[in-house]
Amino acid sequence: xxxxxxxxSRSWTSLDAKATSAELKYLTGFVLxxxxxxxxxxxxxxxxxxxxxxxxxxxxxxxxxxxxQMQLDxxxxxxxxxxxxxxLKAMDLFSAKGAATLRKSLGTVAQVDGTTTAxxxxxxxxxxxxxxxxxxxxxxxxxxxxxxxTGAPTAATPTDHGLKLTGANVxxxxxxxxxxxxxxxxxxxxxxxxxxxxxxxxxxLSATNLTVEINRPDSNGKxxxxxxxPLAVTDGANPVKIDIDGKQGALSRARGxxxxxxxxxxxxxxxxxxxKSAPTVTLSDAAKSQVAVDMLMIGGRRVAAFAGVxxxxxxxxNRVGLKLSGVEFALAMASTQETTSRxxxxxxxxxxxxxxxxxxxxxxxxxxxxxxVSINRADTVNKxxxxxxxxxxxxxxxxxxxxxxxFDGSKKEMTEATGDLSLKVGGFFQVAGSLAVSQSQQKLKPxxxxxxxxxxxxxxxxxxxxxxxxxxxxxxxxxxxNLGGVSFGMAIATSVTTPSDRWxxxxxxxxxxxxxxxxxxxxxxxxxxxxxNLQNADSTDDSTDVLDFQLPANQLTVPQGAGQNRTFTYDGxxxxxxxxxxxxxxxxxxFLSLSGTLSVRSSNKQLKVSxxxxxxxxxxxxxxxxxxxxxxxxxxxxxxxxNLSAFAGTGxxxxxxxxxx
Numbered sequence: 001x002x003x004x005x006x007x008x009s010r011s012w013t014s015l016d017a018k019a020t021s022a023e024l025k026y027l028t029g030f031v032l033x034x035x036x037x038x039x040x041x042x043x044x045x046x047x048x049x050x051x052x053x054x055x056x057x058x059x060x061x062x063x064x065x066x067x068x069q070m071q072l073d074x075x076x077x078x079x080x081x082x083x084x085x086x087x088l089k090a091m092d093l094f095s096a097k098g099a100a101t102l103r104k105s106l107g108t109v110a111q112v113d114g115t116t117t118a119x120x121x122x123x124x125x126x127x128x129x130x131x132x133x134x135x136x137x138x139x140x141x142x143x144x145x146x147x148x149x150t151g152a153p154t155a156a157t158p159t160d161h162g163l164k165l166t167g168a169n170v171x172x173x174x175x176x177x178x179x180x181x182x183x184x185x186x187x188x189x190x191x192x193x194x195x196x197x198x199x200x201x202x203x204x205l206s207a208t209n210l211t212v213e214i215n216r217p218d219s220n221g222k223x224x225x226x227x228x229x230p231l232a233v234t235d236g237a238n239p240v241k242i243d244i245d246g247k248q249g250a251l252s253r254a255r256g257x258x259x260x261x262x263x264x265x266x267x268x269x270x271x272x273x274x275x276k277s278a279p280t281v282t283l284s285d286a287a288k289s290q291v292a293v294d295m296l297m298i299g300g301r302r303v304a305a306f307a308g309v310x311x312x313x314x315x316x317x318n319r320v321g322l323k324l325s326g327v328e329f330a331l332a333m334a335s336t337q338e339t340t341s342r343x344x345x346x347x348x349x350x351x352x353x354x355x356x357x358x359x360x361x362x363x364x365x366x367x368x369x370x371x372x373v374s375i376n377r378a379d380t381v382n383k384x385x386x387x388x389x390x391x392x393x394x395x396x397x398x399x400x401x402x403x404x405x406x407f408d409g410s411k412k413e414m415t416e417a418t419g420d421l422s423l424k425v426g427g428f429f430q431v432a433g434s435l436a437v438s439q440s441q442q443k444l445k446p447x448x449x450x451x452x453x454x455x456x457x458x459x460x461x462x463x464x465x466x467x468x469x470x471x472x473x474x475x476x477x478x479x480x481x482n483l484g485g486v487s488f489g490m491a492i493a494t495s496v497t498t499p500s501d502r503w504x505x506x507x508x509x510x511x512x513x514x515x516x517x518x519x520x521x522x523x524x525x526x527x528x529x530x531x532x533n534l535q536n537a538d539s540t541d542d543s544t545d546v547l548d549f550q551l552p553a554n555q556l557t558v559p560q561g562a563g564q565n566r567t568f569t570y571d572g573x574x575x576x577x578x579x580x581x582x583x584x585x586x587x588x589x590x591f592l593s594l595s596g597t598l599s600v601r602s603s604n605k606q607l608k609v610s611x612x613x614x615x616x617x618x619x620x621x622x623x624x625x626x627x628x629x630x631x632x633x634x635x636x637x638x639x640x641x642x643n644l645s646a647f648a649g650t651g652x653x654x655x656x657x658x659x660x661x
Contacts, residue, residue, distance in 0.1 A: 002051065012051050015041035016070045022082075027174065029091045029216060030186055032124070034100075037084035044078045080104045086124065088172060090188050091252045093276045094212050096170045098129030101235040109175055109185070110228035112246045117177055119185075124172035125235035131170060131190060133212055133254040133274060134162010134198070135294040135335065161199040161335055161343075162296055163254065163274065165192035165210060171233035171240035175224065185224050188214040189233075189242045195256065200296075200333055202263050202345040202377050204312060207272075210256035215244045223250055252276070253396070258300065260331070262347045263375050265415050265439050267311035268329055270303025273396050281334060281344075282390040284409030285382065293334040293344075299397035301328040305349065306357070307373050307417045309439055309456040309494050318499035319358055320492050321458050322417060322437060324371065326352025330395035330403035334386065342379040344386050346393075348405045349373040354419070359492065363504055363537055364425050371419035376407045385409050415439060422474075423460065423490070425506050426532045426578045428602045430473035431486060433465040436559065444493055444556060446503065446536065447548040447572030455493040461560035463487040467510065469530050469580040470517070471602050471635040478517050479637050481580060481600060483528060485511030489558030489566030493547065498538075503547045505556070506532040507566050513582065520589040525598075528582030533570045548572025578602060586639065596644035605636045 004010035017039040024032035044050045052074025059067045072079070086100040107121045170190040177183035190212040197205035217223045225246025232239045244251060254274035261267045275297045283289045308321010329349035336342045354368035378385045387409025394402045407414070417437040424430040437460050443452040464487070470480010488508030495501040508530040515523030536545045549556060549568045556568045570577060584598040609632045613625040649659010 004045075010045045010047070012045055013041065013043040014051060014053065014070060014072055015039060016053075016068065016072055019084075022084075027184070027186060031089040032086060032172075034082070034084045034086040037082055039082050040072060040079050042072045042074070042076075042079045048078075050074045050078055086126070088124065088126070088170070088188075090172075090186075090214050091216070091276075092135075092278070093252050094131065094133050094188060094190065094214060094254070096126050096129055096131035096165075096168060096190065098126050100124055100126040100129075100170075106178075107175070107231070108229060109224045109226070109231075110246075111222060112225045116229075117183075118179070119175040119177055121231075122174040123231070123233045124170075125233045125240065126168070126170040127235050127238055128167050129170065131165040131168040131192065131212075132162060132198070133165065133210070134296050135276060161294070161333060162197075162276075163205070163207060163210065164196050164198045165190070165212075166194040166196070168192035169238050169240050171231075171242055173231055173233065173242055177218075183218040183220070185218055186214070186216040187224065187226060187242050187244060188212065189240050189244065191240065200345075203331070203333060204261045206259045208257045210254060212254045213244050213251055214253075215246065215248075215251040217250050221250075258298070260298070261312040262331060262345065263377060263415050265311055266305065266307050266329075266347060266349065266373050266375060268300065268303055268305040268327060268349075270300055270327075272298050272300035272303075273398070274298050275396055278337065279391070279393070282387045282409070283382075283384040284378075284387050284412060285384045288387070288390070289384075291342075292337050294337055295393075296333045297393075297395045298331040298333075299329065299395040299403060301397040301401055303327050303329070305329065305351065305373075307349075307437065308358070309458045309492070310499060313499070315499075316357075318494075320456075320494050320502060321357060321439075322351075322366070322368070322371065323355045323357040324349075324351035324353070324373075328397050328401075328403055329373075330393075330397060330405055332393055332395060332405055342381050344379055345375065345377040346386060346388065346405050346407060347373065347375040348403060348407070350403075354421075358494075359502065359504065359537060361424075363534060364423070364492065366421060366423045368419045368421040371417055371421070373417045374407060374414055375416075376409075376411075376414050378413045383413075385413055421460075421462075424473060425490060425504065426534055427471070428473075428578050429467065429469050429488075429506060429508065429530050429532060429580075431462065431465050431467035431488060431508070433462055435460055435462040435465075438559065441496075442556070443554075444503075445548050445551055445554045445572075446501075446545060447575075448545045452551070452554055454496040456496055457556075458492045458494075459558045460490045461488065461558055461566065463560050463564060467508065467530075469600065471637050472517075480515070480517060480602070481513045481523070481525070481528070482516050483508075483510035483513050483530075487560050487564060487566070488530070489560040489568075491556060491558050491568070500538045502537040504532070504534040504537070505547055505568055505570065506530065507558075507568055510582075513580075513584070515586075522587045523584055525582045525584040528580060530580045531570065531577050532579075533572075533577040535576050546570070546572050546576055584641075591650070592646065592648050594641070594644050594646045596641055598639055598641040598644075601638050601640075603636050603638070605634055606631050607634050607636075608632075 019037040022034040054073040058070040082102040195207035230243040258272040305324040305327040356366035389408040392406040421435040422432040445452040467483040467486040490506040510528040513525035580600040587593040608629040610626040610629040651657040
């Protein structure tokens, strides 16, 4: 403490100290510890002039026969700060560690109601440090406003679950009301361009432009509106501006641009928000066990997504499934608090628009509405899922928006997409209604392969539906069978090693059938089945490259809803198959009627057509005369059978029938 010998009104206070460890106390939800600290205070006189101890070092006796040199740089002006290696933990959601500077100053902050408050500010700046947002081992034991925190976290498990931030810039502000020191506020703003996932079971994730925002209220529940009077906190060339909108209330979140894949089935990219909680969940085991977990939640809305095979692939051409837009999703990742060996993953999503990706429209075409994606993964230890029906979980997906996860644990593990879908396969079979889409993986044998190969399967199934089998389905030109009481299963098999190799199979059954599209032809049927076995989509000239289900080890079973499954048994040696068959009664022009087992097929053919000659006024010439034949491409529907019962004549099926049986 120095006083001008000539002018006693001029005085200076300076402090230069070091400490091996430190802890910031009395902050609810925050822990700040440090090591290798340097404390510097250099106060100016009434004229704003400071002492430059760098030019005139001052040796001070610190006891024990030791001295310390004060060498504060006056060129930096008035200073009050602490520098060193600091470790910050906030709200059990965010942590950062690295070289940092803690400063003290006076300031003015704005309240949400428009009033302003004079405050003492402690600000902390960390530049280009590693940080973490999520669940970090066991939760930290934080102090209250009346008791100090315990400092470092309790014994933590070795695995973190969340987002690792590299090269992050972090700012912390602690504000205390000058007039009422019981009123304290805390805020954190952090940003990072590079983000990676850590310890997320069944989830792969990357993110860019991540922002962490924490805005904690005072004891009256009031927060500071930093957007009105932003605070720039810096320790170098990259200041971080705390500008959190106080109108959003108390806040603990992370958000940014996310690329996320869950269970290899659901892939999403867009803006997201991250939260953390520590609830008690109910499991699906017989005892309905209650387990305390650390829960990391990620939500987003109005994003693009994909559900299907090879969802994690960065090559669009490798994906087979549903392309989704206008998506709202909620993801929850939980681990037991006492050990991270038990982990659960659940995702619920809904899409406004859906289209099919991965196969040409001649193979499969799909549209949908009200599509929901549901994933509930069991832990790998006891194979139990979380029963969200017992305790629904609300996940924030945007400002004033959330989505509930309420899966019934009795249904066990699930990975599926359900909704009102319209599906057309092989240009022949078309079905609409509530369908379920799921994925699996197994070995299947193509007829041209010497052995079975590993396949990823996208399966679609449904029951109690209406359908159509024929040509031009869904248009006014439709010709074919209207089917009722339909159940079906479909699989698109994609080679794991060569994703461009894809096979499509479908099996369906119908309780009733009627014919549509041709005058004077009537048809009724029962016990109908539809069989489709399409060649490899990557084949151009080999219609015999189909899946062969004749081998005992080459069976495929697809869920079709209502607890029913459908098993494929097609013989690959018979080549490509697209047909409907069953017991039919067919009548033509009230002259010919047939009954028995008939087969209905569609194909694209070239036919020779000869047009009748006409006179100059367009009237047909008599006797008939025909022009030279021309070739026409046609969509062809054929009906055939053998060993049938038939009648040709008049009055068929009545007491007045006259004709041949």
